[in-house]
Amino acid sequence: MTVRRADAQRNYARILAVAEAEVAAHGAEASLEQIARVAGVGSATVRRHFPGRRAMLQAVFHERVEALCARAEELAEAADARAALLEWLGALTTYAASARGMADVLVPDGQAEADHANACAVQIGGAVEPLVRNAAKAGAVGQDVTVADLVALVTGITLATERHPDPVAEAHRLLALAVQGISPISPRPAQDGDGTAAER
Amino acid sequence: MTVRRADAQRNYARILAVAEAEVAAHGAEASLEQIARVAGVGSATVRRHFPGRRAMLQAVFHERVEALCARAEELAEAADARAALLEWLGALTTYAASARGMADVLVPDGQAEADHANACAVQIGGAVEPLVRNAAKAGAVGQDVTVADLVALVTGITLATERHPDPVAEAHRLLALAVQGISPISPRPAQDGDGTAAER
DNA sequence: GTACGATACGGAGGACCCCGCCACTTAGCA
């Protein structure tokens, strides 16, 4: 635990490379065993570096997450807060829809993440927070809209369009729909405006 | 193939009942093997009645899908087309978010469904089509919005909020957000210009 | 009431995967 041995680092890199390819090919449920086989290491080694599938996926998509965070920081400076936020959402959609398995790692995992609390989600949350706040200040989005909401919406869209012939295009279509509103009406207080009623 | 034997029907019913319980308990990835065990039949029998997990899930949620279709037909008569559509979307959200695994069966499955083309999706599509058309005619939704779009959006939201402490409430929140629009402005054809964004 | 044929059943077996354990190798420091 002190410092990682050199061979371990090499193995890690190799496994990660194989994992990327494998996830790209088979999506989020790529076989860890298969990754080990292709990488030419024992399956135990893979699991040592990545305890659990989620960890593996997080590692695979780490670069992309960082790219998204960097983009968010750039965009936080933009003059048009609304356009900036929308562009970032578009970028997120493109990433999530084109990289199989990425959406799965963005959806919060109930129990097993309390310890380090879904690393990428937190990371993204921090980086994008300013974007959303700027947009809220400009009146482009509601005050109660959180980063998590937006990410959830996009990941949901991505998951739902995963098997579509052209996932990226379809995801962007649905995103546009959600941005514009399915059926927007200016909020009127005291009307039925709070969303949906309970039903049977 | 002529007529089903009586014992087969009984087994089917029993397995279906167990499957419902099992899916409710463990979600969409409930073990077929486990279902067989609990139902006291061989695993082959389960898969004879339900070839593949999707078939099982479709059977499990068949009643709910029918209920939703019935609701849609009722609502098609409503005076306020927009309210009708929104209520139906709310109902769908409640169903999908409260019944674990239902969302998974609503998301179209690329290849294996071409033969009978995702039974429930088609069924819902047919029943809800009038609702959407009415709403479109009333100008409540865009002309290019399809049933599939709306269902995809809701199922996506459901998938993304699956692990949330209170999935139903959270799903409804996001649905409301999507209905109102994340940041509605009309840069798109044919819609009236609302002009300024800063509404709220 | 019985005998027969189609229908449905269930268990065995193969393939795959995840996971934990443990003896062995090897890198890195003294």
Add this chain to the structure above:
DNA sequence: TGCTAAGTGGCGGGGTCCTCCGTATCGTAC
């Protein structure tokens, strides 16, 4: 050059999915 702990790989156990095939059972015709 040794020594030690980090790192490794393979094995076995438990689980699932899926297919095949002998067998029991149902429904019917006689």
